[in-house]
Amino acid sequence: MRRIYFMMKKEFRQIFRDPPMVAIIFVMPVVQMLVLSFAITTEIKHVKLAVADLDNGVATRAITRAFANTDRFDVNIVTDDPAAVKEGMRSWDAQVGLVILPGFGRDLARGPAPQVNIVMDGVDGNAASVAMGYAAGILQDYAEKSAAGAPAGAAGRGAFPARMQERMWYNPDLDSKNYMVPGIVVVLLTILPMMLSAMSLVKEKEIGTLEQLQVTPLGRRELLAGKLTPFLILSFIELAIVTVVAVLAFGITMSGSYADLALAALVYLATTIGLGIFISTITGTQQQAMFVAWFFMMFMILMSGFFIPIENMPPFLRRLTLLNPMRYFLAVVRDLFQKGTPLSSLWKDMLPMGLYGLAIFASGVMKFRKRLG
Amino acid sequence: MDETRMTGTAGREAGGENDPRTGRAMDTVVRTRGLTRRFGSFTAVDGVSLDVGRGEIFGFLGANGAGKTTMIRMLCGLLMPSGGEATVAGFDVYRESEGIKRNIGYMSQRFSLYEDLTIEENIEFYGGIYGLKMDEIRVRRDALLEMLGLQAEARKLTRDLPLGFKQRLALGTALLHDPKIVFLDEPTSGVDPRVRRAFWDVIHEESKKGKTVFVSTHFMEEAEYCHRVSIMRDGKVIALGSPGELKREYGRSTIQDVFIEVASGRTAAGGGEARAGGSGDSAGPAGKGGEGS
Amino acid sequence: MNASMNRAASLARKELMHIMKDPRTLLIVFIMPLLQLVMFGYAFDMEIHMIPVGVIDRDNSTESRRLIETFRGSDLFRLSEAGAGSGDVEASFQSRKTRAVLVIPPGFGKDLARGPAADVQMIIDASDPNSAQLMKNYFGQVLAGFNESGGRGGAMPFDVRTSILYNPDLKSAFFFVPGIVAMIMVMICALLTSITVAREKETGTMEQLLVSPVRPREIIAGKVLPYVFLAFLDGTFILVVGILLFGVPFNGSLLLMVGLSTLYIITALSLGLMISTVARTQQVAIMMALTITMLPTIMLSGLVFPIESMPKPLQLFTYIVPARYFLQIIRGILLKGSALAHLWQPALSLLVMTSILLTVAVRRFGMKLER
Numbered sequence A: 001m002r003r004i005y006f007m008m009k010k011e012f013r014q015i016f017r018d019p020p021m022v023a024i025i026f027v028m029p030v031v032q033m034l035v036l037s038f039a040i041t042t043e044i045k046h047v048k049l050a051v052a053d054l055d056n057g058v059a060t061r062a063i064t065r066a067f068a069n070t071d072r073f074d075v076n077i078v079t080d081d082p083a084a085v086k087e088g089m090r091s092w093d094a095q096v097g098l099v100i101l102p103g104f105g106r107d108l109a110r111g112p113a114p115q116v117n118i119v120m121d122g123v124d125g126n127a128a129s130v131a132m133g134y135a136a137g138i139l140q141d142y143a144e145k146s147a148a149g150a151p152a153g154a155a156g157r158g159a160f161p162a163r164m165q166e167r168m169w170y171n172p173d174l175d176s177k178n179y180m181v182p183g184i185v186v187v188l189l190t191i192l193p194m195m196l197s198a199m200s201l202v203k204e205k206e207i208g209t210l211e212q213l214q215v216t217p218l219g220r221r222e223l224l225a226g227k228l229t230p231f232l233i234l235s236f237i238e239l240a241i242v243t244v245v246a247v248l249a250f251g252i253t254m255s256g257s258y259a260d261l262a263l264a265a266l267v268y269l270a271t272t273i274g275l276g277i278f279i280s281t282i283t284g285t286q287q288q289a290m291f292v293a294w295f296f297m298m299f300m301i302l303m304s305g306f307f308i309p310i311e312n313m314p315p316f317l318r319r320l321t322l323l324n325p326m327r328y329f330l331a332v333v334r335d336l337f338q339k340g341t342p343l344s345s346l347w348k349d350m351l352p353m354g355l356y357g358l359a360i361f362a363s364g365v366m367k368f369r370k371r372l373g
Numbered sequence B: 001m002d003e004t005r006m007t008g009t010a011g012r013e014a015g016g017e018n019d020p021r022t023g024r025a026m027d028t029v030v031r032t033r034g035l036t037r038r039f040g041s042f043t044a045v046d047g048v049s050l051d052v053g054r055g056e057i058f059g060f061l062g063a064n065g066a067g068k069t070t071m072i073r074m075l076c077g078l079l080m081p082s083g084g085e086a087t088v089a090g091f092d093v094y095r096e097s098e099g100i101k102r103n104i105g106y107m108s109q110r111f112s113l114y115e116d117l118t119i120e121e122n123i124e125f126y127g128g129i130y131g132l133k134m135d136e137i138r139v140r141r142d143a144l145l146e147m148l149g150l151q152a153e154a155r156k157l158t159r160d161l162p163l164g165f166k167q168r169l170a171l172g173t174a175l176l177h178d179p180k181i182v183f184l185d186e187p188t189s190g191v192d193p194r195v196r197r198a199f200w201d202v203i204h205e206e207s208k209k210g211k212t213v214f215v216s217t218h219f220m221e222e223a224e225y226c227h228r229v230s231i232m233r234d235g236k237v238i239a240l241g242s243p244g245e246l247k248r249e250y251g252r253s254t255i256q257d258v259f260i261e262v263a264s265g266r267t268a269a270g271g272g273e274a275r276a277g278g279s280g281d282s283a284g285p286a287g288k289g290g291e292g293s
Numbered sequence C: 001m002n003a004s005m006n007r008a009a010s011l012a013r014k015e016l017m018h019i020m021k022d023p024r025t026l027l028i029v030f031i032m033p034l035l036q037l038v039m040f041g042y043a044f045d046m047e048i049h050m051i052p053v054g055v056i057d058r059d060n061s062t063e064s065r066r067l068i069e070t071f072r073g074s075d076l077f078r079l080s081e082a083g084a085g086s087g088d089v090e091a092s093f094q095s096r097k098t099r100a101v102l103v104i105p106p107g108f109g110k111d112l113a114r115g116p117a118a119d120v121q122m123i124i125d126a127s128d129p130n131s132a133q134l135m136k137n138y139f140g141q142v143l144a145g146f147n148e149s150g151g152r153g154g155a156m157p158f159d160v161r162t163s164i165l166y167n168p169d170l171k172s173a174f175f176f177v178p179g180i181v182a183m184i185m186v187m188i189c190a191l192l193t194s195i196t197v198a199r200e201k202e203t204g205t206m207e208q209l210l211v212s213p214v215r216p217r218e219i220i221a222g223k224v225l226p227y228v229f230l231a232f233l234d235g236t237f238i239l240v241v242g243i244l245l246f247g248v249p250f251n252g253s254l255l256l257m258v259g260l261s262t263l264y265i266i267t268a269l270s271l272g273l274m275i276s277t278v279a280r281t282q283q284v285a286i287m288m289a290l291t292i293t294m295l296p297t298i299m300l301s302g303l304v305f306p307i308e309s310m311p312k313p314l315q316l317f318t319y320i321v322p323a324r325y326f327l328q329i330i331r332g333i334l335l336k337g338s339a340l341a342h343l344w345q346p347a348l349s350l351l352v353m354t355s356i357l358l359t360v361a362v363r364r365f366g367m368k369l370e371r
């Protein structure tokens, strides 16, 4: 125990003596939190719209206004030349084109139903399909409003429609921050412990102090305990900082219990720190360690549902996510924050996460041979 | 040489038959038989047999790449041997490296204190790792700082020390927990003659207290300060004895000349090779120096 | 001049040996983008299928059963009976058994007959707002189908025709292949170079170089050229895989592509050199390179998340992220067949940026070395 204490003391001293390190541990997460939570929006807004209005009548201008009035679209180009829409797309000045042919207003009043052409830039498929939905919604609204003004047409056949009232639970305003910020907490709690523990172990290898430690009576377990407990503590401080930022700066509500969050984090940290140890055993330089850690990180983040929802993945990849410990922790943290689910009901995630943590940590420790040979 | 071999055998018998845990009952504290280490197909240490006694200063000479560091690392329990046997302080290097570690100090060829800790923090850290009590650490720290004349700089970062002081600090740290045996791998490389002198004063002092000192070096005048030296080439011990014996045996006036002759294998194609060849399982050139403690 | 070339060449050879001797890093440099390609290429499908939906039918009339059947007929949903109370809804959301619950209130059938409209409630687990929005849209579609088949409600008074250009199947690989190429170039040119320079400083070999007759410019050239080579190799590799595996088109001019890619690579290298003038240790170099090059390249360039959707201050920041311009260029050339006439804006921005960065980096690097 005393040996571990001395090891920890040394570790803290080294960390706090190194200003870039302190910045990395305490400032970077907050910066990342700020940048990420604003950058990562799954909402699509201010889509650049090119309107080629060849009719230029009352109705078509009203439609253009309807598009301009939402923050979903920014009308960027207004033209009477349909070819300009395509040119606009090539120079990235337009993402969606609205092409209305001559005679629109006339046909709208008398029939047959006139055409509205929506041209999408399909490069960003996700944005395109979302924008398409928006456009259809705006046109629908316009149609309903104009129908309300002139009660005739198809609606008056005697039967009455079913209407949907939607109730958005947990996130009534569909604010993507509520979803992404808890996710960023998870990402930070993945990156930092894994990188720091891997790099700090490899660093001792690189500068030769590990060898010095290996001729002391300090056991392998004591060495790891003394070296990693500081990172465990720092990770918790980290968790506290980002949680406070999330709640105070972003106004994210924590619906569940903080104790549950801490407990889940403890279980998860066994995984990330264990991975750190594991990486340090298969690499010899900090550069290698960084690359391998980064590789793990990429895999974990992509396959966690952080920004690609798991249910959207093809079955093969969906099954692959079951191997990803971060997937479970992400689900737990999001549910804790948003739904306030008690940890006891999250055992389906906690159990595999705990098992992974145990297995990864144990194999990391085993692999961390005390002998160099 | 005959005489040497005799005593060597006696020592080994004593060591072999006595309780290995109570290494003190006998005089041999380091004992190897046919110790070998291979890296792939390359043999870095090739069947070395040695007996080193309590209080002895044992020098390791040899050209770069001769296998000195590899030998020391095996004896410290850092590296698994590929063959042969060895006990250090009565503990087997294969199975009892934990026991070895409680009894040795080690100063590696690379400087391996923490550059980003202060001098006293380094001392305190290693003291703590060796399980010393806090007040013990304080006493020894102060003694060490005084010996190094570094009291004023105790709170300076180790990084900012001149190399000579760094090395002396490393030596002091290796001795902090009062180990039975210390392994010093080229402790004086890159330090000036004055500091080197101070180094050897410490080494002699420790030896008088009964510590066994293993030291590898490229400075031949340092070899003269050893009780016994071994000269390695291509992983084999090709000459072993007290500096006086070696000089007499090879008919040279300095160890430097002996070394150049032996280590380069220029003349001693007969002598050197033959001896090396015999060093397999028979006691070979190993043995306890007459000038021991 | 000749001697200078020779010196740079021998440095470059040495650097190449370093790279080749570290197969682990090399492997990762090639495998990681491939993995990302596959994941982004296959996984980023915004359609959700078989959404688990719970049903609470409090009306239990022919009409309500017909509505449920309409839902069941769509392959978007997987229906299950839900408990009756709102506590059950909460429980089913918390256990993630259902993502939405359809509640048909008593009197639904009567309201349909009497008018003016019959309400159904759709309770959606909106913790993932994006999926929630999609689900809402799907429900709207199904309900519209229900109304239409019952002869209720109006169809659109006009005929909306949609056409999708450049990526008609909305394949996510089309979007991500260029992005991954941009990322690779930053990874190799900024991250790897800054680390190797820092390592030479740490191990003291940089000093060794400085006492040799090599000039700073030669050091830079020798250090950097192998990575340029590697970056081109890796970028081409991913591009070819993208083209073969996902059918990503190459519509524009190869020459323009190579020219502008070189510009971008120089930008990334300059960033790497700048970092290496600041960072003394590998650890710091790594962390700096990750935060000031990789993070913006992935997050703030439009690589994954559209810039237009970001808040204004962050949008302003994206103007100094080189990848922002490069992405417009490479996506334009590959997918849209854009010519320089279309891309002069991003190309000019990149050119200006590159010249500034390169000058500053070479100056700083030379100055640091000479001291």
Ligand SMILES: Nc1ncnc2c1ncn2[C@@H]1O[C@H](COP(=O)(O)OP(=O)(O)OP(=O)(O)O)[C@@H](O)[C@H]1O
Pocket: B039, B044, B062, B063, B064, B065, B066, B067, B068, B069, B070, B071, B109
């Ligand atoms: N881990 C290893 N893998 C492969 N070869 C090794 C390894 N460690 C040492 N060697 C080789 O073993 C030989 C002996 O090395 P060692 O370090 O023991 O020599 P040395 O006598 O200490 O030399 P020096 O005076 O240069 O310190 C060298 O040729 C070295 O290259």
Ligand SMILES: [Mg+2]
Pocket: B068, B069, B070, B109, B185
């Ligand atoms: Mg050596």
